[in-house]
Amino acid sequence: MTVEDDIRISLRSRAALIALVTIEEQRAVAILDRIRLERDPGSDLVTWDVAEGFASKAGNGLPAAATPVMALDKIRELVQKNPDRRDLYVLKDFHEFWSKDPMVRRKLRNLAQLLVYTGASLIVTTPRETMPRELADDLVVIELDLPDEETLRAELDALIDGTAGLVCELTGHGRAKLAQAALGLTVAQAKRAFAKAIVRDSVLDDRDIEIVIAEKKAAIRESQALEFFTPAEGPDDLGGLDALKNWLSLRERAFAPEAAEYGLPAPKGLALIGIPGTGKSLTAKMIGGLWQLPLLRLDVGALFGSLVGESEERVRRALRLAETVAPCVLWIDEIEKALSSGDVDGGTSQRVFGTILTWMQEKTEPVFVVATANAVATLPPETLRRGRFDEIFFLDLPTEAERRDIITVHLRKRKRDPREFNVAQLARMSDGYTGAELEQAIVDAMYGAFASDVDITTADLVGAIQRTVPLSHSQREVIEQLRSWLRDGRAQPASAPEGPAGEPGQVRLELS
Ligand SMILES: Nc1ncnc2c1ncn2[C@@H]1O[C@H](COP(=O)(O)OP(=O)(O)OP(=O)(O)O)[C@@H](O)[C@H]1O
Ligand SMILES: [Mg+2]
Structure with missing residues (x-):
């Protein structure tokens, strides 16, 4: 089910107050406008924000409303006058007001309860996933995912068609690849990346994929917690650790469509535990190159924002971004750092950590998680439970x-x-x-x-x-x-068993 279906069903089932979680406000409004036209061409989409007041898509005249409270009062009047109209009221930035003003929360709630018996609906667009508790009962929360390949492809096609004098040397396949390269960007970001590629030399060809990827790297960096890694390391840079290398090379094609056809599940992840300086981070970096997948690094330290609730939001946004880029490798280096702040931050680190663990358990997208740790004593025991990872390797001192x-x-x-x-x-x-x-x-x-x-x-x-x-x-x-x-026995040795003369051999080392 797409987000649009989700919105349609919520409207039909008379959810009077919908929170649409997204940073893409323009795209959200465009989607809502499409939905309302298809439901009822005679309806209107009315937006409100604190700078512009009301604006009507259908060109209807609307009253002035300078404050959120006034806006809610006016909407109530408009709806009471014409209860059968199936208009959509989109309130922008309302998370700013409802978190500060109890009056806004109360009025919003009253209005939502009234709207259930009319044809109109209220939609709040917000970048935050945290909602006021009092509204939970009347509120339907829908998350607008980042655009999929099809949406990006449509934007690209429209841009190509709309640009006079553009020489497009891209085949259909090339266009698809360019759209794919933009996965993980918002529509506005993708359009900017495409436009940049076009204006550079007025020719659109395979080389422009690089430009789009560079833009994506910059955008992902801005998300603060995720970093796009271009791995320079290959398996030849890693000495020893043969058991681990073997495990990895057996799964080299695990994310290819053939593997799924064969009936194999996509690998979930790998935990690398061990002594500092034994190559945990190096291994993580190498996997992206070995499997030919994009490598994203989640910086656990950067997740901690200063505002309450911001850290959890950041981690959710980062994980969602990783899902959009999937199949990919998500490298969480020094996972224990997520817990290092202990209790001093009012439990934020525990919640962030919990969010990551829950996501790892439930994720369905092929995101291969590589977590490294060396201070295992501080990790809650459930962290490294099998089931969350396909395998846990221990990197010992080299033989x-x-x-x-x-x-x-x-x-x-x-x-x-x-x-x-x-x-x-x-x-x-x-x-x-x-x-x-x-x-x-x-x-x-x-x-x-x-x-x-x-x-x-x-x-x-x-x-x-x-x-x-x-x-x-x-x-x-x-x-x-x-x-x-x-x-x-909580982990597998990453090294191949050592032979009697220190040579690689078949004899297993007795470990205790
Ligand atoms: N097995 C190895 N083969 C080749 N180089 C290695 C190996 N192990 C460590 N090194 C070298 O040591 C450097 C540091 O290793 P790395 O950062 O991967 O260690 P780590 O296990 O992540 O340590 P820490 O726990 O301190 O983060 C690497 O960049 C690499 O040059
Ligand atoms: Mg390291």
Whole structure:
């Protein structure tokens, strides 16, 4: 059922007061106007806002009303005079007034109760999802989703047809791709992005998809909590962690239509728990590239607004945006940070966290959630319940074989040939070092060598490793506490089982 059907049914069932939740006011009014014309061509759509007062779509003369209370009084008079008219009254920004003024809430409620026995309806457009409690009984809340591909395609087609002198070199398929690229934008934003692509060179072709995607990235950034990530990392940047990599590559085509036809459900998500610096964030970044899906990062810290209710709204908006972009990967880094403010914020963080967890449980769109955490002690136990995630992986300190792999990755990344170094020796001596620490040692050695105008050698790397005190030595208890997660069987090891000689092999490590 579309939003329009939802509105139609509510009107027919005499819901006299509807709250339409959207930031797209113009689009909401256009939809309502379409609906009222189709219901009754003789009806009117009357809008009211504090700057312009009343305005009639049908061109009817209307009284002046400077305040929301006056507007409600005038509507009451108009409706009482003609109770059979099926007019729609759209009140803009009413959330500003009803939150401040009890008189507005009371009048609105009285009017709604009267309107049930007439043909007219009241619609409030609001960007907020929180409604005054007193109105709950008389209010139907409908959320206007972001425009779908079909709507965006219609806007694009109209823009192409309406622009004189435009050379359109897009095939039907190209137009569809351009409309798809705008998914996640509002109609107004999409129109601006299309217009920008058109005016750039008066030619519309495949290259313009990039422009639309760039606009989308900017718009998503503005949502404050979501960030579009362009992954630079691939599977080759990640050393070791073979069990995890295997799991991921088995699901490489899991979001393709063929997978659904085959009868496979879309994967829900992955939790990566582990020791700091073992590649959790790196893995999350890599998945987008590996699966060829857009990668969105949810910044939990940025969710917390200053106003009451704002944080929850932000998180809902961010999650909805992710659903619109789906199929995509939603990366929630350091999920425990959502709870770090504890009780001091009047429970806001708990509610935000709860909103995320509930959404994860109930989401139907193919949004693959990758959550990372290292302070698992602060997380409520239900967070990492199976069912919410397809799998929970634990990233332990790398094994010797993995350290070889990681050192090789980072030497190669810095344009050094790993064969010129004794990688085996370096891996053997760095027991207890994380990937981040190994990388740091390589960088430190390079700085030293660069300053003395020579190239690095194995000896420099040995020195740098010896100078580093790994976290696993300085914070043994923290690491042990984390590892108990793996021992309790609450997570799968992300590394492939280690062989007897530290070589990848078939023998499973006894973990306790
Ligand atoms: N397995 C690995 N292979 C290659 N590089 C690694 C690996 N693990 C860590 N690194 C290096 O260390 C850096 C930091 O790792 P990352 O940010 O992924 O750690 P993390 O597990 O998310 O740590 P934190 O818990 O502190 O957020 C990475 O950018 C990468 O360069
Ligand atoms: Mg991290």
